[in-house]
Amino acid sequence: MRKTAIALLGALSLSPFALATAASADPVDEELVIDGQKMITEAPAPKVPPGHPFDEVLSGWLFREADTRAMEVDSFENPGMLNVERGEEIWNTVEGAAGKSCATCHGDVAESMKDVGAHYPKWNAKAGKPFNLELQINQCRTEQMKAEPYKFDAQDQKDLTAYIKHQSLGIPVKIDLSAGQMMDWWKKGHDRYYLRTGQLNLSCASCHEKNADHYIRADHLSQGQTNGFPTYRLKQGNLVSLHNRFRGCIRDTRAEQPKAFSDELMALEVYTAWRGEGLSVETPAVRQ
Amino acid sequence: MLRPIVVGCALIVSGSIAGQAAETAPASVSFDGGAVKETVSGGPGDPAEGRKVFVDRGLGNCLACHANKDLSKEQFHGNVGPAVDGVAGRYDAAQLRAIVVNAKKVFGPETVMPGFYTLDVGVDVAEKFKGKTILSADQVEDVVAYLRTLKGE
Numbered sequence: 001m002r003k004t005a006i007a008l009l010g011a012l013s014l015s016p017f018a019l020a021t022a023a024s025a026d027p028v029d030e031e032l033v034i035d036g037q038k039m040i041t042e043a044p045a046p047k048v049p050p051g052h053p054f055d056e057v058l059s060g061w062l063f064r065e066a067d068t069r070a071m072e073v074d075s076f077e078n079p080g081m082l083n084v085e086r087g088e089e090i091w092n093t094v095e096g097a098a099g100k101s102c103a104t105c106h107g108d109v110a111e112s113m114k115d116v117g118a119h120y121p122k123w124n125a126k127a128g129k130p131f132n133l134e135l136q137i138n139q140c141r142t143e144q145m146k147a148e149p150y151k152f153d154a155q156d157q158k159d160l161t162a163y164i165k166h167q168s169l170g171i172p173v174k175i176d177l178s179a180g181q182m183m184d185w186w187k188k189g190h191d192r193y194y195l196r197t198g199q200l201n202l203s204c205a206s207c208h209e210k211n212a213d214h215y216i217r218a219d220h221l222s223q224g225q226t227n228g229f230p231t232y233r234l235k236q237g238n239l240v241s242l243h244n245r246f247r248g249c250i251r252d253t254r255a256e257q258p259k260a261f262s263d264e265l266m267a268l269e270v271y272t273a274w275r276g277e278g279l280s281v282e283t284p285a286v287r288q
Numbered sequence: 289m290l291r292p293i294v295v296g297c298a299l300i301v302s303g304s305i306a307g308q309a310a311e312t313a314p315a316s317v318s319f320d321g322g323a324v325k326e327t328v329s330g331g332p333g334d335p336a337e338g339r340k341v342f343v344d345r346g347l348g349n350c351l352a353c354h355a356n357k358d359l360s361k362e363q364f365h366g367n368v369g370p371a372v373d374g375v376a377g378r379y380d381a382a383q384l385r386a387i388v389v390n391a392k393k394v395f396g397p398e399t400v401m402p403g404f405y406t407l408d409v410g411v412d413v414a415e416k417f418k419g420k421t422i423l424s425a426d427q428v429e430d431v432v433a434y435l436r437t438l439k440g441e
Contacts, residue, residue: 196410199402199417203410206400211368217345217352218364255412 026213027062027222028069032282035075037170043278049177049186052275053209054223059279063213063222064288068234072286080162080232080284083239087163090156096147102160105144109167117165118172118281121270123179130185130270133161134241135261152260158239162230165283172280173227175273182270189271192264198255204268207249224249225276226269228285239284242269311425314389314407322394323382328405329425338434341427348404348423348431358438369401376439384435388428404428 032039041059045052061069071077091102091109106112117133124131124139131139134157138149150157177183193204207216208224215221230239243260246268250257258264310330317324327333341348343362350356354372355365379387387394390408391401403409404423423431 197412198410199413199420199422201402201410202400210400214368215364215366216368217349217366221368251414253410254414254417255410256414 027058030062030069032059032061032069032073034073034169034282039170039280039282040172040278041280043172046274046277049183053205057225057276057279058212058223059282059285060222060225060228060287061282061285063220064286065220068286068288071234072282078232078284078286079234079237080230080239080286083159083230083232084163084166084284087159087161087166090160091163096141096145098144098146100145102140105140109163113164113167115168115171117168117283119175121175121266121273123176123182125180128180129263130182130266132242132261132266132269133164134243137161137164153241153244155238158230158241161241162239162284165230165281168281169283170280172278173273174277175270177270177274185267185270186274188263189267189269192268193271196253197250198253200253202253204249204272223275224272225279226272227276227279228282228287230283231285231287233287235288240287314405314421317389317405319386319390319393320382322386323380324385324389325382327429328385328389329429331426331429333426333429333431333433335430335433335437337427338430338432341423341431342434347427350431353401356438357440372435372438374438374440376436379435381432381436385428385432388423388431388435404431 032041039059039061041062043057045054045057061072071079075081088109094101094104103109120136121130121132122136124135127135127139134150134152137157137160141147142149175182177186196203196206204224207221211221212223213221226242229242229245231245232238233240241260243265246265247257247260312326312328312330317328318326339358342350342356343359345352350372351359351362351365353366353368354370355367356371357373359365375384383394387401388404390403390406391399392403392406392408395401402422405421405425405428407419407421
């Protein structure tokens with residue numbers, strides 16, 4: 001709200017013409033309680049490093065229609081929970097030459113993966129770059145299980161990622177920016193977030209910062225938070241990974257899309273995770 | 289899309305450029321204090337065509353960002369920009385043309401409104417849009433002619 005007012009005023013001083021202020025559509029003021037557990041859908045924006053554009057960070061759930069919101073409240077109604085169940089099967093399935101499953105090394109998921117998903121992406125010293133959960137899973141597969149890494153957006157990759165993230169349901173997102181060179185990646189992600197791309201000449205900030213709470217055609221723009229990923233999208237009838245979403249948003253500016261897990265998108269993942277710190281993990285969130 | 293071909297034929301028949309409506313290339317459009325006086329297509333626009341361009345998601349998709357009472361039958365009007373109702377009373381044709389051609393020249397570099405007839409765009413433009421403007425010169429004039437019809441609030 002305030003940001004938009006400032007943007008319009010800024011335009012006024014540059015423009016010889018009068019401008020009418022655009023009406024906005026506020027996010028709902030409701031609590032999200034999933035199976036009796038209260039989610040943090042509004043949190044004070046992180047203060048370190050300085051420069052967060054909002055006072056308050058808001059979950060994308062608050063911007064969705066009532067029926068979509070309702071599906072996320074109840075695990076039996078949430079179609080993404082079928083993918084989470086499938087993720088459990090994968091967790092326990094032996095694959096690869098080493099004859100191991102995830103469970104062989106990590107045992108009880110509720111114990112070993114309790115809040116792991118809330119703290120990704122994470123610095124990986126050996127690779128010299130941040131890893132998201134998908135890259136970590138692939139490293140376990142190749143190094144521990146002697147199995148093939150998943151191809152980007154393989155169904156098993158999405159289901160297993162959702163299963164692991166779901167173990168952190170309700171836990172606030174918090175990443176460690178002090179590890180390794182994480183701050184360099186944060187900075188790179190920051191620059192990318194404000195980079196205008198494509199024939200439409202829009203940055204992430206054009207939609208998710210300047211216009212969060214406005215409508216772009218039928219879409220109610222949110223802050224573009226990442227705490228619900230992989231999300232279940234009703235339109236696709238499937239889980240959608242974070243890098244798939246990033247690529248879709250970039251394509252919509254009529255720009256070439258960076259590859260999944262490329263340095264550009266990993267930097268963006270680090271930066272956007274920070275932008276949503278304090279929000280509960282909601283995986284698998286439901287989106288239209 | 290058909291019009292340039294028609295112009296081409298006329299050129300061959302007449303054997304002369306004189307008197308022919310000539311398009312202005314995107315880089316040659318001249319801005320004068322937030323206004324573009326000359327039509328970019330070299331001819332007048334068609335408001336009925338402009339109305340279609342305003343709605344069409346593959347063309348102007350203006351409705352994505354601007355509510356418009358004249359199109360109340362269409363679903364889903366955005367509110368990223370101001371409503372365009374009565375816009376003809378606020379701007380003359382030259383000002384509207386400048387806004388559509390390259391809104392950054394009017395509202396400043398921070399505006400989110402895309403430039404519809406400029407090659408001064410974002411980085412990494414997708415291959416199929418490279419070197420192309422969002423709208424053709426004729427479509428720009430059609431939209432401007434349509435906006436000029438939006439008189440009432």
